[in-house]
Amino acid sequence: MDFADAIGLVQPHTPLHVIFIRIGLAALFGGMIGFERERHREGAGLRTHILIATAACLFTLLTIEIFETFGGSPNSRADPIRAIDAVTAGVAFLGAGAIFRRPHDVKGLTTGAGMWLAGAVGVATSLGYYVVGFVVSLFAIIVLSLLRALKLWIDAKDEPGGEER
Known part of the structure; x- marks a missing residue:
């Protein structure tokens, strides 16, 4: 019996270097989305988005490993989609906590949507x-940055003394 067996170390089906690459890239891509939020001092920023993307990645990787370990068993009822459902529900819960409603205004919807997207990434x-995770992260940055500028421009025109349309 070697040390790994003695402490119950499980050897994953996915090679460890692939697991670490996937976790690292998820953190990087979540950070790309979170950086834009952080830069504009939004409630959920860089750290939150990194943690959400990394957690979503880890939960999904664990689901893959569980399915590989037990999925082929006739007594198993493994369903990997349930893990994605759980990730979606967990991130939706966090996103809902970022949303604040006032009588004539709602704040945090974009932050909540960004958190949800970080989970999907x-x-x-x-x-x-x-590539999909990277391209979607770039798309999110474009949407968050360019459309923020457009919103600010529209809001400035609506202000008293703003330019007429």
Whole structure:
């Protein structure tokens, strides 16, 4: 009996270097989305988005490993989609906490949506869809940055003394 067996160390089906690449990329892609939020001093920023994407990635990787370990068993009822459902529900819960409603205003919707997207990017990356995770993260940055500028321009025109339309 070697030390790994003695402490119950499990050897994953996915090679460890692939697992670490996927987790690292999920953190990077979540950070890309979170950086934009951080830069504009939004409630959920860089750290939150990194943690969400990394957690979503890890939950999905664990689901893959569980399915690989027990999925082929006739007594198993493994369903990997349930893990993605759980990630989605967990991130939705966090996102809902970022949303504040006032009588004539709602704040935090974009932050909540960004958190939800960071979770999806984490899931995609954990499944090996690196390019998809990267492109979606870039798309999120474009949407968050360019459309923020457009919103500010529209809001400035609506202000008293603003330019007429």
